[in-house]
Amino acid sequence: MSKKQDIMAATLDLIHEEGLQSVTFSKIFKKANVGSGTIYNYFSNKEEIVNAVYKEARMHMGEHLLQGYDPFASLYERFKCLQLNRLTFGILYPKEFLFIDNFSFSPYISPELRNMDDLHNSREVILSLIVEGQKQGIIKEMDSHLCHQLIHGIISSILKGYYVEKYPLNETQIQQILEASWKSILV
Amino acid sequence: MSKKQDIMAATLDLIHEEGLQSVTFSKIFKKANVGSGTIYNYFSNKEEIVNAVYKEARMHMGEHLLQGYDPFASLYERFKCLQLNRLTFGILYPKEFLFIDNFSFSPYISPELRNMDDLHNSREVILSLIVEGQKQGIIKEMDSHLCHQLIHGIISSILKGYYVEKYPLNETQIQQILEASWKSILV
Amino acid sequence: MSKKQDIMAATLDLIHEEGLQSVTFSKIFKKANVGSGTIYNYFSNKEEIVNAVYKEARMHMGEHLLQGYDPFASLYERFKCLQLNRLTFGILYPKEFLFIDNFSFSPYISPELRNMDDLHNSREVILSLIVEGQKQGIIKEMDSHLCHQLIHGIISSILKGYYVEKYPLNETQIQQILEASWKSILV
Amino acid sequence: MSKKQDIMAATLDLIHEEGLQSVTFSKIFKKANVGSGTIYNYFSNKEEIVNAVYKEARMHMGEHLLQGYDPFASLYERFKCLQLNRLTFGILYPKEFLFIDNFSFSPYISPELRNMDDLHNSREVILSLIVEGQKQGIIKEMDSHLCHQLIHGIISSILKGYYVEKYPLNETQIQQILEASWKSILV
DNA sequence: TATGAATGAGTTTTCATTCAT
DNA sequence: GATGAATGAAAACTCATTCAT
Known part of the structure; x- marks a missing residue:
């Protein structure tokens, strides 16, 4: 699975578990197992994800x-x-x-x-x-x-x-x- | 209307307009027209509101x-x-x-x-x-x-x-x- | 001296010592002896300072x-x-x-x-x-x-x-x- | 023109257009039309360039x-x-x-x-x-x-x-x- | 050599919370 | 009670640098 998909999957999981308002980038990084900068290769901000x-x-x-x-x-x-x-x-x-x-x-x-x-x-x-x-x-x-x-x-x-x-x-x-x-x- | 009700009304308005995830205390204060410290006389954090x-x-x-x-x-x-x-x-x-x-x-x-x-x-x-x-x-x-x-x-x-x-x-x-x-x- | 002036003075010092390109907010905070958020009460970004x-x-x-x-x-x-x-x-x-x-x-x-x-x-x-x-x-x-x-x-x-x-x-x-x-x- | 010269020319252009403090490697790469790793074949950091x-x-x-x-x-x-x-x-x-x-x-x-x-x-x-x-x-x-x-x-x-x-x-x-x-x- | 996706340390920015008035 | 300047921990974001190809 690509990094991009990892990030999206982690985001969906987090939204489901904690609700959009408590999804932070650092939670996404950890869950998706990617470096903190990686996300910006694919998305320019959280709304885009x-x-x-x-x-x-x-x-x-x-x-x-x-x-x-x-x-x-x-x-x-x-x-x-x-x-x-x-x-x-x-x-x-x-x-x-x-x-x-x-x-x-x-x-x-x-x-x-x-x-x-x-x-x-x-x-x-x-x-x-x-x-x-x-x-x-x-x-x-x-x-x-x-x-x-x-x-x-x-x-x-x-x-x-x-x-x-x-x-x-x-x-x-x-x-x-x-x-x-x-x-x-x-x- | 009491300050407490001002705060609650402002919170509901903001949730409706922008969604829970983008409601911040400072937006609440401004919309409710109260000082930033006032809220702590009534609520101890955002979840309580x-x-x-x-x-x-x-x-x-x-x-x-x-x-x-x-x-x-x-x-x-x-x-x-x-x-x-x-x-x-x-x-x-x-x-x-x-x-x-x-x-x-x-x-x-x-x-x-x-x-x-x-x-x-x-x-x-x-x-x-x-x-x-x-x-x-x-x-x-x-x-x-x-x-x-x-x-x-x-x-x-x-x-x-x-x-x-x-x-x-x-x-x-x-x-x-x-x-x-x-x-x-x-x- | 006000916090605002502290910040401006620290910024000028740092520009003189290290050049604009190496002035960071954290250097300004430390030199001006203010909290990191304080600056945003007076300026909205570095260019404004x-x-x-x-x-x-x-x-x-x-x-x-x-x-x-x-x-x-x-x-x-x-x-x-x-x-x-x-x-x-x-x-x-x-x-x-x-x-x-x-x-x-x-x-x-x-x-x-x-x-x-x-x-x-x-x-x-x-x-x-x-x-x-x-x-x-x-x-x-x-x-x-x-x-x-x-x-x-x-x-x-x-x-x-x-x-x-x-x-x-x-x-x-x-x-x-x-x-x-x-x-x-x-x- | 060699890659090295491309990089130096792009750097000079950027300094002129935006000032040293806003010259980043990624701007240099784009302007010079080279890959981001290429620069390290010629220079070991920005100051060297x-x-x-x-x-x-x-x-x-x-x-x-x-x-x-x-x-x-x-x-x-x-x-x-x-x-x-x-x-x-x-x-x-x-x-x-x-x-x-x-x-x-x-x-x-x-x-x-x-x-x-x-x-x-x-x-x-x-x-x-x-x-x-x-x-x-x-x-x-x-x-x-x-x-x-x-x-x-x-x-x-x-x-x-x-x-x-x-x-x-x-x-x-x-x-x-x-x-x-x-x-x-x-x- | 040349590349660019991936990285993470460092920087900027936000914002809940405190506290002196 | 009411206020808002000050704060700093945490969040968002940047960017020099690495490394597998």
């Missing part, structure tokens, strides 16, 4: 969200795939997920970065699925962004409770969550 | 959540009241809401504080409403905390999209959200 | 240059007074003099600062003396700034040789220098 | 000072030749001239280096010219080093004013300066 970590996490999530997505499957199947992918991403990569969730709406991240498209344009896939469902009379008529935010929010919120061990997330719970989010937007 | 702000915000929200709550109204009415109260709290007090939402799951806040009960015990009210609905066969059987988190998460997520102006929140949208969250947990 | 020191030295020199200047004395007497004042300033305050001389034509100092007028406007006094002498046919016709620079430069150069102990500067030498500079600009 | 640049500049100036010098010409002609050569050197090579002038009296340069003789021993030529003039009763009796410094200083000072565009230096001005410096040391 955080932004780079954010971008990478968003790319990673965007890729994961469309795993196994079959555009020819039924609306419901496609919906379930997307929601399940989001949920499993959160389960597999809690650090990435929490970081994205926390900083997407923080003043620390610029609007441009918040609204960035990932390579795979997963946002567009979801939005057009919503619009398609609305045209077919299956999904309730409402602002598609609102609808997107709604089903996205269910997953996020559930994951946060899971992370602090309010409840387990096994097969039963997962099915309940997928159904709940599907029902929430039906006509 | 943030915790105090958090507690106050939680109290405020807890109070607001039960506004107009009629324990004898129908299950659906009570549910809508609670959800609407959460939503309006977020609309009226975005700084408090966002702060609570962000830091409730951050390593910065201690688990005891996260799990604090507000004066009015609004959490208990919601949880017992869920259990009651499940006993009546109206609300789907699932972990009550999971269910709580689910409906809570819908409101949070919707508010965050609203804050960054993804969509407006007027009467129509609000009704849609309340219905969506209700449907999501029905059997 | 150096500029402040420069301004003060210029004011000091400007004041000294006109000491005992009698506007009603003869042209020659006035000329000698100004030249002697410059020379004695250099002898009494070598640190100030060398600093001004070195940095007046260095890229480190901004043109505005280089061209600053001191309180007493000594530059104007000298320039008008030159013009007056030219009108009277005593001083040779030439660009007044060139003429100013010429007599100024004689003193500067002599002082630099004196500082490195090429020769002493006692009464004899001083009279020779004053005469030399006077003769150099006669018709 | 600066000293080498100084020596070279002094050699260059020493050579230039005696251009067209005719030992059999009249005292006045020889004096004018030396002064004019110094002036034209400053006009043609402002970077070298300023660097020599600034650092000859700076604590950065060692006394040995300051007192170095150039190949052509121009200093000796000037000093003996002064002594010769004094023996002939043309030049005033005074310390020969003082006298040297005096006429040298006129040229230096005039050039510095010229560099900051206080006045032009064309044929008229140049003649005035040569005459002024000659008159300044006559009996």
